[in-house]
Amino acid sequence: EFSIQDDGSLVSRRGGGGMVTALTAAARFLPATWIATAMTDGDRRAAEEANGDTLKVPDNEIYVRFVVVPRNVYQRHYYVFCNPLLWFLQHYMWNTPRTPNIGRAVYEAWESGYVSVNEAIADVIAAETQNDAQPPYVLLQDYHLYLATARVREKVPGATILHFTHIPWPGPRYWGILPQFMRKTIHEDICAADIVGLQTNSDVRNFLHCCESMLKGALIDYQQRHVTYRGHTTAICAYPISVDAPGLLEFAGSAEVQRFKEQIGARLGTQTIVRVDRSEPSKNVVRGLRSFELLLERYPEYRGRVTLLQFLVPSRSELGVYQTYTDEVFEAVDSINDEYGDGDWQPVHVFYENNYAQAIAGMCLYDVLFVNPVIDGMNLVSKEGPLVNERDGVLVLSDLAGSYEQLSEYALGVTPTDLEGSVRALRNALTMAPDERRRRAAALKRLVQEEDITFWLERQLRDLLAVTKGAL
Amino acid sequence: EFSIQDDGSLVSRRGGGGMVTALTAAARFLPATWIATAMTDGDRRAAEEANGDTLKVPDNEIYVRFVVVPRNVYQRHYYVFCNPLLWFLQHYMWNTPRTPNIGRAVYEAWESGYVSVNEAIADVIAAETQNDAQPPYVLLQDYHLYLATARVREKVPGATILHFTHIPWPGPRYWGILPQFMRKTIHEDICAADIVGLQTNSDVRNFLHCCESMLKGALIDYQQRHVTYRGHTTAICAYPISVDAPGLLEFAGSAEVQRFKEQIGARLGTQTIVRVDRSEPSKNVVRGLRSFELLLERYPEYRGRVTLLQFLVPSRSELGVYQTYTDEVFEAVDSINDEYGDGDWQPVHVFYENNYAQAIAGMCLYDVLFVNPVIDGMNLVSKEGPLVNERDGVLVLSDLAGSYEQLSEYALGVTPTDLEGSVRALRNALTMAPDERRRRAAALKRLVQEEDITFWLERQLRDLLAVTKGAL
Numbered sequence: 001e002f003s004i005q006d007d008g009s010l011v012s013r014r015g016g017g018g019m020v021t022a023l024t025a026a027a028r029f030l031p032a033t034w035i036a037t038a039m040t041d042g043d044r045r046a047a048e049e050a051n052g053d054t055l056k057v058p059d060n061e062i063y064v065r066f067v068v069v070p071r072n073v074y075q076r077h078y079y080v081f082c083n084p085l086l087w088f089l090q091h092y093m094w095n096t097p098r099t100p101n102i103g104r105a106v107y108e109a110w111e112s113g114y115v116s117v118n119e120a121i122a123d124v125i126a127a128e129t130q131n132d133a134q135p136p137y138v139l140l141q142d143y144h145l146y147l148a149t150a151r152v153r154e155k156v157p158g159a160t161i162l163h164f165t166h167i168p169w170p171g172p173r174y175w176g177i178l179p180q181f182m183r184k185t186i187h188e189d190i191c192a193a194d195i196v197g198l199q200t201n202s203d204v205r206n207f208l209h210c211c212e213s214m215l216k217g218a219l220i221d222y223q224q225r226h227v228t229y230r231g232h233t234t235a236i237c238a239y240p241i242s243v244d245a246p247g248l249l250e251f252a253g254s255a256e257v258q259r260f261k262e263q264i265g266a267r268l269g270t271q272t273i274v275r276v277d278r279s280e281p282s283k284n285v286v287r288g289l290r291s292f293e294l295l296l297e298r299y300p301e302y303r304g305r306v307t308l309l310q311f312l313v314p315s316r317s318e319l320g321v322y323q324t325y326t327d328e329v330f331e332a333v334d335s336i337n338d339e340y341g342d343g344d345w346q347p348v349h350v351f352y353e354n355n356y357a358q359a360i361a362g363m364c365l366y367d368v369l370f371v372n373p374v375i376d377g378m379n380l381v382s383k384e385g386p387l388v389n390e391r392d393g394v395l396v397l398s399d400l401a402g403s404y405e406q407l408s409e410y411a412l413g414v415t416p417t418d419l420e421g422s423v424r425a426l427r428n429a430l431t432m433a434p435d436e437r438r439r440r441a442a443a444l445k446r447l448v449q450e451e452d453i454t455f456w457l458e459r460q461l462r463d464l465l466a467v468t469k470g471a472l
Numbered sequence: 473e474f475s476i477q478d479d480g481s482l483v484s485r486r487g488g489g490g491m492v493t494a495l496t497a498a499a500r501f502l503p504a505t506w507i508a509t510a511m512t513d514g515d516r517r518a519a520e521e522a523n524g525d526t527l528k529v530p531d532n533e534i535y536v537r538f539v540v541v542p543r544n545v546y547q548r549h550y551y552v553f554c555n556p557l558l559w560f561l562q563h564y565m566w567n568t569p570r571t572p573n574i575g576r577a578v579y580e581a582w583e584s585g586y587v588s589v590n591e592a593i594a595d596v597i598a599a600e601t602q603n604d605a606q607p608p609y610v611l612l613q614d615y616h617l618y619l620a621t622a623r624v625r626e627k628v629p630g631a632t633i634l635h636f637t638h639i640p641w642p643g644p645r646y647w648g649i650l651p652q653f654m655r656k657t658i659h660e661d662i663c664a665a666d667i668v669g670l671q672t673n674s675d676v677r678n679f680l681h682c683c684e685s686m687l688k689g690a691l692i693d694y695q696q697r698h699v700t701y702r703g704h705t706t707a708i709c710a711y712p713i714s715v716d717a718p719g720l721l722e723f724a725g726s727a728e729v730q731r732f733k734e735q736i737g738a739r740l741g742t743q744t745i746v747r748v749d750r751s752e753p754s755k756n757v758v759r760g761l762r763s764f765e766l767l768l769e770r771y772p773e774y775r776g777r778v779t780l781l782q783f784l785v786p787s788r789s790e791l792g793v794y795q796t797y798t799d800e801v802f803e804a805v806d807s808i809n810d811e812y813g814d815g816d817w818q819p820v821h822v823f824y825e826n827n828y829a830q831a832i833a834g835m836c837l838y839d840v841l842f843v844n845p846v847i848d849g850m851n852l853v854s855k856e857g858p859l860v861n862e863r864d865g866v867l868v869l870s871d872l873a874g875s876y877e878q879l880s881e882y883a884l885g886v887t888p889t890d891l892e893g894s895v896r897a898l899r900n901a902l903t904m905a906p907d908e909r910r911r912r913a914a915a916l917k918r919l920v921q922e923e924d925i926t927f928w929l930e931r932q933l934r935d936l937l938a939v940t941k942g943a944l
Contacts (some may be wrong), residue, residue, distance in 0.1 A: 092646065094889075095567035096846045097753035097797070101762070102890040171643030171681070173674060173847065174564065176872045179887045202645060205681055209643070213674060222694045281569035290573070325569070374568045375645065400648045415651045417566075418574040 002042030010042055010049075012057050035124050037074060037117055037144070038066040067124045069117055076113025077144070080105060084319060086143050089177050090167045091282040091375050102179060110182055115147060122151030135159055137464055140193070142166050150189035160468050162460055163190055164197035164239065167377040168402070169206045172213035187214050191229050194467045197239045197460060199378045199402040204236050235472045239459055240406055241378050245387060245452035252360055252388040260361035267349050269307030271430055274366035274393075276359045276381045277373075278315040279326045279352075284374045284398070284416050285312065286325075289332040289348065291372075291422035296340045296347060298423060303340055303347075306430065309366075310350045311359040360384065366393040368429040371401060374416045378402035382411070386444035392437040394429035395444060396422075406447060410440040474514030482514055482521075484529050507596050509546060509589055509616070510538040539596045541589055548585025549616070552577060556791060558615050561649050562639045563754040563847050574651060582654055587619060594623030607631055609936055612665070614638050622661035632940050634932055635662055636669035636711065639849040640874070641678045644685035659686050663701050666939045669711045669932060671850045671874040676708050707944045711931055712878055713850050717859060717924040724832055724860040732833035739821050741779030743902055746838035746865075748831045748853045749845075750787040751798045751824075756846045756870070756888050757784065758797075761804040761820065763844075763894035768812045768819060770895060775812055775819075778902065781838075782822045783831040832856065838865040840901040843873060846888045850874035854883070858916035864909040866901035867916060868894075878919060882912040 002010050033054055038044045046055060047066035054065045069077075085106060088094055100106075125148070129136040135158035140148055142165055149163050175183045187210055190196055198204050204225055211227045212220045218229040225236045251257060273292065277283035292308050312329065316322040333348045340347045351358060363369065369385040379401040386395055386407075397404055397411040404413065412425045466472040474482050505526055510516045518527060519538035526537045541549075557578060560566050572578075597620070601608040607630035612620055614637055621635050647655045659682055662668055670676050676697055683699045684692045690701040697708045723729060745764065749755035764780050784801065788794040805820045812819045823830060835841065841857040851873040858867055858879075869876055869883040876885065884897045938944040 092568050096564050097756065100889050101759065103892050107892050171645065171678065173643065173872065174646065176887065177889050179890045179893050180871055180885060202685060205684065206643060209677055209681055212677065284569065287573065399652055400645065413652060415648065417572050417649050418651045420575050420579050421651050
């Protein structure tokens with residue numbers, strides 16, 4: 001993301017979400033051109049200065065070509081259709097008896113927002129690849145670009161296309177929140193890919209189930225995980241995304257992180273629970289705090305001894321619903337600190353800023369990492385934490401986070417809506433024997449190292465090669 | 473349901489939901505003993521007077537044996553665990569970032585409410601069938617009794633068991649709202665049945681998908697729709713429930729309904745839209761009213777001409793969330809009538825009472841029947857209406873109602889969250905050519921008559937016989 005400084009110069013800055021973390025890491029391994037919609041004024045100016053050509057991001061091995069669409073088209077695409085509508089849908093976050101209320105604005109956001117941006121992206125991909133000696137590999141990312149899949153197939157018929165979605169894939173009934181023609185078009189168009197990549201096996205089964213339910217005449221092979229629709233076969237695969245393990249370990253050892261570790265040291269309790277969340281309703285921060293409150297209520301011996309460090313990354317505060325959620329978080333924090341704090345001890349500390357080094361420092365130091373999203377595509381915090389932690393910390397993990405499929409054996413599972421279960425899990429984590437902590441922490445670290453971002457990328461590239469040989 | 477009159481005598485009264493409609497009808501065809509939990513004080517007294525034996529419901533061919541559990545056990549079972557928790561879950565009605573918050577009360581409601589009632593029911597079934605010459609057929613109904621399935625299997629190993637669920641079966645991720653051990657136990661225990669009956673193919677696929685996701689080692693056959701778990705195979709089948717067509721037609725022709733038809737006649741517009749809903753958030757009454765409001769806003773020619781009759785059956789008003797919803801309904805009605813009514817014409821009339829004859833009278837008279845539940849197991853209004861309607865009325869039907877699988881070809885589908893689409897569908901319905909109306913109305917009537925409650929029962933009984941011969 002480029003932004004314009006006060007002095008008129010352009011700087012590039014890294015975004016906050018898990019997807020950016022993963023893709024920035026991936027770029028180290030994969031020489032490729034990124035084609036992206038210009039989001040900010042800075043992006044637009046960078047695109048202008050590059051004259052429609054590819055440009056290199058300073059201090060990164062990333063080449064970007066920006067697609068510039070009219071501001072109002074982008075607004076409709078991103079701020080009406082993708083966020084919040086699709087994001088909320090794919091995270092099961094609608095309050096279905098009352099929201100959403102799909103009116104004309106959403107129809108317009110589809111027609112002259114979502115469809116238009118997807119067409120523009122496909123046009124640029126076609127232009128970028130037209131002089132290639134061989135049919136290109138096209139990797140499309142996430143929920144902003146479902147329809148581009150079919151459009152790339154149309155314009156570049158020989159392309160091998162993989163569409164990867166970073167967020168959860170709901171079952172067909174929850175997709176029913178979207179008007180029928182929209183949900184059907186999304187499934188039809190994404191099935192133009194050779195491979196549809198999703199985070200987990202659960203997402204793969206949901207996707208197959210959706211195609212069976214929505215695409216008349218589609219053949220679904222649940223064993224092989226293939227969808228055959230209108231003569232084209234698509235493989236549906238789970239590629240759980242991860243972190244750049246060597247890069248992150250190096251960063252965790254840096255002087256910058258070391259400095260934050262020293263600062264945070266002053267805030268540690270006898271035992272310390274750490275949370276790292278974007279301030280976003282799906283991350284379940286409020287229920288997390290309430291569980292901690294219940295723990296202090298039920299086990300008075302923890303008062304004055306167990307501290308919760310809440311790293312909270314500001315997120316989409318321009319959307320009212322996010323601001324409301326952030327307010328609820330701070331209310332919960334205040335009520336806990338009022339009830340259980342005293343002059344010497346404050347049960348919850350909030351670090352409310354986008355400071356990756358500081359959050360990593362916190363993850364080095366936890367005794368318990370508490371990750372309880374309501375529903376999450378993967379959740380990279382649950383992989384970053386065990387990788388960098390230095391105290392044999394225990395991972396308490398939502399059984400609805402995508403990472404739970406990989407990590408469940410060595411984590412303590414919690415159901416995100418379940419305060420009672422969360423208190424029991426936190427209690428188990430805080431009282432776990434050192435040997436057991438060590439065993440689990442080591443296993444988690446090994447797992448994250450083995451299945452890191454390179455593993456994620458390699459599996460996709462191997463499968464893309466297999467597709468071109470007709471062998472997937 | 474028995475209630476105690478002022479004079480101390482007992483009267484029996486028919487409940488309001490779709491399940492009661494269907495089962496009362498079914499009792500006409502199937503001689504059997506119903507075993508039910510005593511809900512009301514009247515039920516308890518009736519049970520007492522029967523001395524634990526079977527009793528006959530006056531004016532009905534129904535034999536009932538009440539299971540009496542302590543009041544607080546029943547409270548936890550019904551008012552904490554089943555309603556609202558399970559009902560809201562299976563209708564996708566939770567506002568996941570904020571509700572539910574599962575605390576100790578829910579754990580207790582499970583342990584000494586839901587489990588206890590299910591055990592008590594199974595005990596009585598075992599006692600009732602112990603002297604039978606042949607192994608019994610046991611038909612268990614709905615979400616109150618998932619665990620009874622495994623307990624009956626244990627106590628009466630030779631029984632042939634069918635468990636039928638009247639409400640939707642969500643996919644595994646939405647079931648994730650329930651603590652892991654509870655959702656797993658429910659799926660394990662219900663798989664003790666020989667047949668798991670659900671309303672629709674969509675529910676069947678969700679159920680298979682849940683078993684694959686939750687039951688380790690289960691073999692799922694998506695083609696045959698079988699789950700094999702711990703050596704026992706269960707067939708998962710769709711039996712869409714329906715109405716007692718001949719009985720209902722007879723009732724629609726009765727003097728009682730005739731009288732209501734005459735009264736309602738005074739309220740009809742040039743064209744009349746009818747809705748019949750329990751006052752319940754899943755029925756989507758508010759969005760239905762808002763769509764009608766948008767119609768009047770966009771097409772001024774309908775003002776003074778198109779009337780909406782809203783039959784609204786009071787429901788569970790002891791639960792705050794239902795009362796709040798009813799308040800929202802009346803606010804929406806008032807705002808429409810304030811905006812578009814004048815001295816001579818009122819756009820919306822509400823009939824707020826549990827008056828089945830009156831509602832059937834309304835269904836005889838509609839030009840458009842508007843049924844848009846957010847998510848519904850089946851929805852019998854969408855079958856009752858086309859059966860009794862006398863005006864070639866058009867059915868506008870939620871594509872998330874269970875009945876949509878059967879009726880979609882002849883109804884106009886709407887997505888329940890989609891106000892824009894609903895306005896378009898209502899407009900289409902109101903302007904549809906007479907020939908087309910006639911063709912669709914006739915087809916719907918035929919369909920409902922062919923696949924009525926007898927068809928529903930017969931298919932289950934045939935399948936139960938097939939199971940005893942090892943042929944399902």
